[in-house]
Amino acid sequence: MMVTLxxxxxxxxxxxxxxxxxKMMQEHMLGNMRDHVKAIHEILSALSRGxxxxxxxxxxxxxxxxSLDNHGASxxxxxxxxxxxxxxxxxxxxxxxxxxxxxEGDRLETYDxxxxxxxxxxxxxxxxxxx
Numbered sequence: 001m002m003v004t005l006x007x008x009x010x011x012x013x014x015x016x017x018x019x020x021x022x023k024m025m026q027e028h029m030l031g032n033m034r035d036h037v038k039a040i041h042e043i044l045s046a047l048s049r050g051x052x053x054x055x056x057x058x059x060x061x062x063x064x065x066x067s068l069d070n071h072g073a074s075x076x077x078x079x080x081x082x083x084x085x086x087x088x089x090x091x092x093x094x095x096x097x098x099x100x101x102x103x104e105g106d107r108l109e110t111y112d113x114x115x116x117x118x119x120x121x122x123x124x125x126x127x128x129x130x131x
Contacts, residue, residue, distance in 0.1 A: 014129065016125075016126065016127055016128055016129045017084075017128050017129070018128075019079065019080060019081060019084060019129065019130050019131070020079075020130075020131055021079040021130055021131075022079075025076065025079055026131070028076070029130060030130075032076075035062065036062070036063060036091075036121070038062075039058050039059075039063050040114075040121075042054075042058045042062075043058050043059055043098075043114060044114070047107065047111060047114070050107060052103070052105055052107065052110060053103075055102040056099040056102035057099075059095045059096070059098040059099040059102060060096060063091070063092065063095030063098075063117065064092055064095040064096035064098075064099050065093060065095075065096045066096070073092075081128070083127075084124060084127070084128050087120055087123050087124045087127075088120075088124065090120045091117060091120035091121060091124070094113065094116040094117045094119075094120055097113055098110065098114055098117055101113045
């Protein structure tokens with residue numbers, strides 16, 4: 001597999017807002033984000049096979065509002081700027097909407113809603129970094 005970077009990180013200054021948090025919380029957050037990426041991959045795979053019931057299950061349990069307790073969201077919130085937390089809440093809400101749309105059985109609309117989920121991921125990663 002070949003991956004091409006459009007912008008080399010070495011040539012562009014990192015002007016994202018640095019969010020300081022204890023090392024343990026950094027590791028926890030990074031673990032959550034890695035699981036989010038895995039969940040999105042699982043959603044895309046299920047979507048490509050037309051398995052909308054699996055899309056709904058993964059979207060809600062791993063990314064949706066139902067996943068907040070599993071991710072320790074209430075513990076993480078105190079370390080994030082308000083806007084960063086709002087973006088995270090928007091992502092979880094978009095994922096719950098994705099699950100509901102998938103349950104309705106419209107594959108194209110489900111795919112469109114997945115775009116709303118990933119747009120929040122991009123917004124957060126473009127604006128913030130942890131340290």
